[in-house]
Amino acid sequence: MNKAAIKRMTRRTEFYIFLVLILMIALIGIISKGQLFEPTQIVTILRAMVVDGMFAMCSLVVMISGGFDLSFPAVSALSYSLATTICLNQGWCQTNPWMGFLLAAIIGWCLGMFNGWIISNFRLNTMIVTLATQTFFTGLSMGLLQLKEITSTLPNGFKEMGKSYLFEVYNSAGLRSTMTTMFLFFIALCIITSFVLNRTMFGRALYAIGGNEVSAERAGYNVKRIKFLLYSVVGAVAGFTGMIRVCMASQSIPKALVGKEMTIIPAVILGGASIFGGEGTVFGTVCAISIITVVSNSMLLVGIDTYWQSFFNGLVILIGVTVSALQAMRQKH
Amino acid sequence: MSEEYLLQMTGICKSFSGVRALDNVNFKVRPGKVMCLAGENGCGKSTLVKIISGVYTKDEGQVIFEGKEITKITPAEATRLGIQVIYQDLSIFPNLTVRENLAINSEITAGRKMVNRKRWDATAREALSKIGCNIDLDAKMGELSVADKQLVAICRALLFNAKLIIMDEPTTALTKKEVDALFVTVRQLRDSGIAIMFISHKTEEIFEISDDVCIMRNGKNVYSGQTADLTRRDFTYYLTGRELVDDRFVPTNISAEPILEVKNLCMPGKLQDVSFELRKGEILGVTGLLGSGRTELALSLFGLAKPSGGQIILNGKSVKIPSPIAAQKLRIGYVPEDRLTEGLCLQQPIADNITLASLKRLSNALGLLKKKDIYEDAAKWVKIFSIATNDPKKNASTLSGGNQQKIVLSKWLSNDLDLLILNGPTVGVDVGAKQDIHALVHQLANEGLAVMIISDDLAEVVVNCSRVIVMKEGAIVGEMTGDAITEDNILEIIR
């Protein structure tokens, strides 16, 4: 590795965010007297990362293309609520949950297409459009369709899916914890996203559009089609992710994801994505999500009331954006 | 060469919602030659380029490329034929690496779906080898200098077996050294048989680089032929449509004491020991190439850049200028370089733009606006400058460049000023408005205003300034007064 490459690496946000993650884990590890490294604790943290991490991937790809998606929690909520309701009514998914996943993904895909259609055709501010569709989708699920909470009556297939685990671990006190199978979906999505972003022309198109939309058009990309495709796929992934949440929580609550975007989007930006587009990596995003999850899940370990969770989330993000803003200012001079 | 002309365009017409943008334009491009398309802003140059590159379709006329008539040009078709346009913004992706910037266009054109790192690398290396330049492929595009960005854009164009490369105002953001380097590249391309269409409005450059020239004015081409057959005087005439009138500024009212003294002004990497004086009634020209420190000098006099050392003495008192607000209190006005981003609130009314810097005078002690006074003030300036509008409540965006510049000037002139700094006062301004602006500045100077004109338009400097200082690499390298101010003298120092 030559000097220039090292210099380039140390300039990247991902590099710092990774350092911060390591430092923070070390720090919390010391304060909690090693409790953070109990296998059960690690498994709990990894488990908590699944859904947030998958949503973060959705948010990341949109942000790379220079967009801002506020609607993915609403898309997800409508998709899984509708899918579980259909499954319940039809008596599907008692043993095999895949029909539910497929349904949720298809519904999410349709909703995503709606987003994509408006954004690519009318060239509007994506934040405003997704705000509108978020409100609309929420109204759709809880108003027009009157989707109800499904808890104990949730089809068995989903419950089983949620309970399935890869391996089990015990802590020093003998308490058992399981590593959910759902974690594989998260890993898979990260790998796929990373592959698409780095190894396909579609992925490079997202960076290109985020960097300079006019140039991307001149270079021959069909920007309109790419955006349409992007938002539809993000919708489908959001729907699928929602179903994972249903399995893991063993319940389907239409309201459960309200306000989720406000924690996911800042985390993605903390991970090095730029709200102006064209920047961001899967690695950085995973690091940022890890930081947020570790902070919220180890508050009790370091003796802080969990009520402070939101405060510390905000603080971490505030520090993150301040540092990168100061860095940008220094580079300018 | 089998054909004498690579590209022949005859009788090209194009209208936008009834307005004729191009009217019967004819010109020819010879292979292996540099053809300059010259014209002032808004003369239809860019429309013409967009027709050649297939972005717009022509209404009438004939396009013959390599002896074959082309009826319908699409961007893809143009690329296939070997026509490449390097736009002024270079169409680059600042967030991607040089390698990706070089390879991405041809990958898209080839309809690839996947990224093959090896192939991208090979493509990028091939592109750079075409003109033998050496740029770090892993560097981020946004971190390169403008000159390097331009080289990348040229290399990228060459990948498409370009026969005709159109360069849209490529020298705008380059320093003299970089322009020279660019010209070496252009000549190299020319000698390899590629036709270059070079779009510019700078006389010196056109005479230096071009073999043929086509001059456009108001959507018509008024001259086309070989550059060698053209004198500079004729060129200016064709470009502007009027004989160069020599209404040079003659100062009549210079004060004895200097109003402004700048002593040893320094800014790391930007200004070195800059010292000069300025008296009331003078028009001081500050000229130099891009990056010579001329803009930094203006910004530090207006509180938008912080000098690290030196002294600014205004009316005999040493002053600090930390912000534009302080500058305004010291009765300094500044008309910025870039009217669109720094000078105007485009989607706001003309009247509000004119009075923006003098709201203190146009409001009472409680901060309430005196609406009547505002409109009177605006109407006054619309009249003085003959700004072409029937209603000052219309948005500034409805006006042409020249009229917009008049608004920015009015904004500062409606303040009571001691010193007016004009940075590129007539960039992108049509000839009529240019003369209006010059005449008013002359008049104001003779009424006792001290004026500084910062410009790289030498003709403008020569006609308007009673004294000129030339800057180079942040330092003052020459000063001249009166009849010693000629374009040749300035050029000699700049080089």
Next chain:
Amino acid sequence: MKLKTFTKNNRYTVMLLGLMALILVFFTATKGGAFWKLSLWKGMTMQFPEYGCMTLGLMFAFISGHMDMSFVALGDFASILAVNYMSAHVVDGMTNGQVGSIMFVAILIALSIAIIGGAINAVLVSRLNIPPVMATIAMQLVWTGFSTALTKGYAVKGLPALYTEIGHMELFGFLSIPLLIFIVLFIIAAFLLKFTVFGEKLYMMGNNLKAARFSAINTHNMLLTSYILSAVYSCIGCLIMVSTMGSAKADYGTSYVMRCILILVLAGVLPDGGMGKIMDVLLSIITIQIIATGVNMFPQLNTYYASLIWGGLLIIVLIVSTRMSGGTVRVRKPRKAPQKTA
């Protein structure tokens, strides 16, 4: 011709008036006389002032070209402190005067918190150059975090009866105190925007921040003022909310964030800055309230129908208004896939 220019210059006013007429006709047709009952309309005037005030606050930020996501969280935090103060100091058997003076102090506390919070936003955005969306989302989390930590997630009760009484008091039998406060705040806002140097500069700065700075406008101060106004207005909104709810909680106003943005966008006040008229904002607030109340009149419809209609309306308005402003001028793109070269 004159009408045409009027329509062109007041696109959003015309659109909102049309919308409102449509809604009124719809509810009259479906509900008839029940829709025109005085009590129903009085109910509306009790409901919209709280988020109306917040919307007016956010409007300042939007016109200056800056996003603010933290206003409700900040207002919630400020009102929680106020309620805590009141419940700690008010004891049984105090005279109205004593309680009143405690309330006065509590409100002052809340307002000073709002001013500090607004100032923090402004510093983050204008001095540290953090993108406004990010800075204010982070501050939103911080304020919500403070509130949650302080209240352990519960609603804070113990409001003096006088406070809720005043909140429900009506002057002359129709003018409720919340409505009165809203009217006063509205007049102040309209006055600031239309007749003062501040308003003039705010619009200009929203349109082009750099040009404003080059025109010797103290943009840092302008931003400080606009963020503080945003915070103070929304704090007042939260104080009204507290009186109608009878308690304060960390997440009471959360759903209002999106509603306020929605109202402003519907009124043509876009976060891009320098756009929109305050009269349109008023029309928009009223329209949104009529929809909410109207939907409530159908027993078979829950409140989420209102979201459905709001979201749908916003989408339509966005599309229609870009069509009208010719915002769909699209760059021509190569339709066909580019030809392959050898």
